[in-house]
Amino acid sequence: MIESFNRILDSVTGWIFEVLVQPAMYELGLMDWADDAIDWIEFGLFGIFSILVVYAVCRPLEAWRPVEPVTDRGAIRTDIVYTLLTRLGLLPLIAFVLLASLQAWWEGTVADSGFVPPTLENLIPGLREAPILAFFLYVVVLDFGEYWRHRFQHRFGWWWALHSIHHAQRQMTFWTDDRNHILDEIIGALWFGVIALLIGVPPGQFPLLVLITRLAESLSHANVRLSFGRIGERLVVSPRFHRLHHGILSTADHGKNYAVLFPVWDWIFGTADFRRDVFPRTGDPEAPEALATGGWLRQQFVGLKRMAGAIAGRSGT
Amino acid sequence: MRRLAACLILPLLLLARPAAADLIYVLNSGDSSISVLDAITREELRRIPALREVHHLVLAPGGRELLIADSGGNEIFFVDPASGEVRRRERISNPYHLDFSPDGRHLVIASLRRNQVDIYDAQGPTLLTRLRTPDKPSHMAFRPDGKVVYVTLQGSGTVIAVSLETREVLWEAPIGREPAGIVWHRGRLIVGIMGSDHFAVLNPETREVERQIPVGRGAHTIFAAPDGKALWATSRVQSRIAEIDPTTLEVRRIFDIPGGPDCIAFDPDGRLWATLRWAGRIARIDTRTGEYETIRVGRSPHGIFVQPRRAEN
Numbered sequence: 001m002i003e004s005f006n007r008i009l010d011s012v013t014g015w016i017f018e019v020l021v022q023p024a025m026y027e028l029g030l031m032d033w034a035d036d037a038i039d040w041i042e043f044g045l046f047g048i049f050s051i052l053v054v055y056a057v058c059r060p061l062e063a064w065r066p067v068e069p070v071t072d073r074g075a076i077r078t079d080i081v082y083t084l085l086t087r088l089g090l091l092p093l094i095a096f097v098l099l100a101s102l103q104a105w106w107e108g109t110v111a112d113s114g115f116v117p118p119t120l121e122n123l124i125p126g127l128r129e130a131p132i133l134a135f136f137l138y139v140v141v142l143d144f145g146e147y148w149r150h151r152f153q154h155r156f157g158w159w160w161a162l163h164s165i166h167h168a169q170r171q172m173t174f175w176t177d178d179r180n181h182i183l184d185e186i187i188g189a190l191w192f193g194v195i196a197l198l199i200g201v202p203p204g205q206f207p208l209l210v211l212i213t214r215l216a217e218s219l220s221h222a223n224v225r226l227s228f229g230r231i232g233e234r235l236v237v238s239p240r241f242h243r244l245h246h247g248i249l250s251t252a253d254h255g256k257n258y259a260v261l262f263p264v265w266d267w268i269f270g271t272a273d274f275r276r277d278v279f280p281r282t283g284d285p286e287a288p289e290a291l292a293t294g295g296w297l298r299q300q301f302v303g304l305k306r307m308a309g310a311i312a313g314r315s316g317t
Numbered sequence: 318m319r320r321l322a323a324c325l326i327l328p329l330l331l332l333a334r335p336a337a338a339d340l341i342y343v344l345n346s347g348d349s350s351i352s353v354l355d356a357i358t359r360e361e362l363r364r365i366p367a368l369r370e371v372h373h374l375v376l377a378p379g380g381r382e383l384l385i386a387d388s389g390g391n392e393i394f395f396v397d398p399a400s401g402e403v404r405r406r407e408r409i410s411n412p413y414h415l416d417f418s419p420d421g422r423h424l425v426i427a428s429l430r431r432n433q434v435d436i437y438d439a440q441g442p443t444l445l446t447r448l449r450t451p452d453k454p455s456h457m458a459f460r461p462d463g464k465v466v467y468v469t470l471q472g473s474g475t476v477i478a479v480s481l482e483t484r485e486v487l488w489e490a491p492i493g494r495e496p497a498g499i500v501w502h503r504g505r506l507i508v509g510i511m512g513s514d515h516f517a518v519l520n521p522e523t524r525e526v527e528r529q530i531p532v533g534r535g536a537h538t539i540f541a542a543p544d545g546k547a548l549w550a551t552s553r554v555q556s557r558i559a560e561i562d563p564t565t566l567e568v569r570r571i572f573d574i575p576g577g578p579d580c581i582a583f584d585p586d587g588r589l590w591a592t593l594r595w596a597g598r599i600a601r602i603d604t605r606t607g608e609y610e611t612i613r614v615g616r617s618p619h620g621i622f623v624q625p626r627r628a629e630n
Contacts, residue, residue, distance in 0.1 A: 010616045010617075011596075013595075018575070026535055031511040031535060032495040104430055107431045108449065131366055200369070203369065
């Protein structure tokens with residue numbers, strides 16, 4: 001199934017590149033970015049496909065057993081803008097163009113130091129022959145990293161000023177997953193970069209598995225009264241588990257349930273709340289109204305302003 | 318009598334048995350893997366897992382080891398070309414394109430994404446010098462005496478000459494928009510100008526472009542046929558493979574092959590095996606007729622190598 005999925009994705013990507021994109025790049029004098037362009041086409045295609053899959057799975061669930069009625073469609077539309085900008089690759093592409101030279105310099109500097117970044121497969125040679133297992137191990141390690149990044153997002157005032165955009169949503173749906181400040185996304189990419197320096201980046205040949213993890217992340221934000229049961233709740237983050245994290249009494253540094261994919265981290269570090277019948281209202285009562293109901297641009301601006309204020313000591317967490 | 322007949326026929330049967338097929342190695346840069354194909358059946362015999370991103374490969378002097386560079390995985394695989402067995406791995410910083418100097422003393426590795434050219438002692442390989450270069454060092458060619466290596470810089474539209482004696486950059490010359498493949502040919506350097514439709518012929522003494530060889534938009538790589546009777550060049554935008562006369566440098570024939578032909582390898586019968594970068598396939602081309610067939614491999618196939626095996630039987 002993975003092979004078939006890859007083949008279809010590859011064929012469509014190749015056709016779009018060869019027929020539409022490459023001729024345009026040639027005319028614009030951008031041929032030295034050809035290899036990168038094909039990666040970005042695949043990113044965008046994969047983004048479209050993942051949005052369709054997430055919608056097909058999550059929307060019926062939300063219609064089936066909603067936690068709360070939809071009263072603010074405007075707020076959901078803003079989340080859709082976030083999703084499209086992120087998953088279709090527009091914002092990541094801008095970041096790539098801006099940071100490509102910086103990345104070359106940084107990687108060159110690391111190389112000059114004599115340090116050759118390892119991969120998990122170097123550290124655990126048996127993984128070489130088991131790429132799918134290697135992929136899962138990367139997911140686990142990166143999820144552990146995401147747990148701590150998330151803890152710090154709530155812990156530090158300046159970081160919370162950015163992350164509170166994500167929490168200000170009172171009409172949480174599966175679209176809310178990508179509701180993040182651009183600067184927060186860049187910090188997240190740098191965080192990932194540091195981890196990658198230590199263990200390498202995950203193998204890239206498993207888009208289907210990436211799709212499953214994305215689906216799980218979106219589902220965890222869905223407006224659905226769904227728990228995974230006594231055991232399941234401890235294995236994978238459920239809509240119930242994550243809604244409790246978004247509850248109005250769970251903002252800033254008194255939160256619970258920080259895990260993104262695997263609740264085990266909350267379990268280990270004492271931040272888990274496994275009450276299976278609790279589906280609180282979401283939102284951040286202390287956030288300005290613009291963060292809840294403003295448009296994308298306004299939320300970006302207010303987020304930056306609040307972060308500057310937090311750094312200057314004008315507000316706490 | 319019957320036993321005698323069998324004894325007489327047996328040697329003939331042994332002589333008539335099917336010869337071992339050549340092996341085709343294809344680096345699937347988008348799949349983190351290496352496909353090993355049977356050249357006769359065109360079936361994939363095995364797939365060697367790589368770490369992240371395999372692009373180019375080179376046969377070591379003596380032909381006993383095939384070096385496969387995994388740029389994203391910071392690693393070079395040393396493979397037995399006859400069997401596909403991975404003998405060892407070396408941690409190497411971002412190896413993209415690589416080649417041995419003709420005297421076999423140096424291994425030079427270009428790192429496209431880190432703007433570095435590394436010169437290794439081929440025996441180790443042990444890093445001797447790391448040169449910081451302008452944008453995107455891509456492909457390389459050596460002067461036949463093994464004292465100078467020429468590297469195309471994709472991002473800055475130039476070629477640099479690096480002395481392997483002093484390990485310093487000797488000069489840098491403009492060549493055209495986004496240069497890629499490069500080959501030494503009879504005292505000249507022939508360079509694929511990816512941002513244009515031609516190969517540029519550069520005189521390394523005067524550092525001037527003496528002429529252009531038009532092949533089609535997106536001129537990319539060029540390879541000399543082992544018998545010396547032709548140069549074969551690819552263009553990825555117009556999706557062509559061109560045969561060039563090695564004496565006149567005129568284009569003799571052009572084959573239109575969709576899929577973005579990239580690297581080329583030659584089998585003992587003179588057929589071309591080319592990776593089709595955007596199609597996830599390779600092409601097997603009969604150079605006499607121009608007919609070709611394509612074979613499915615992994616995603617974004619890039620480097621390719623033919624290991625002849627018929628001579629062993």
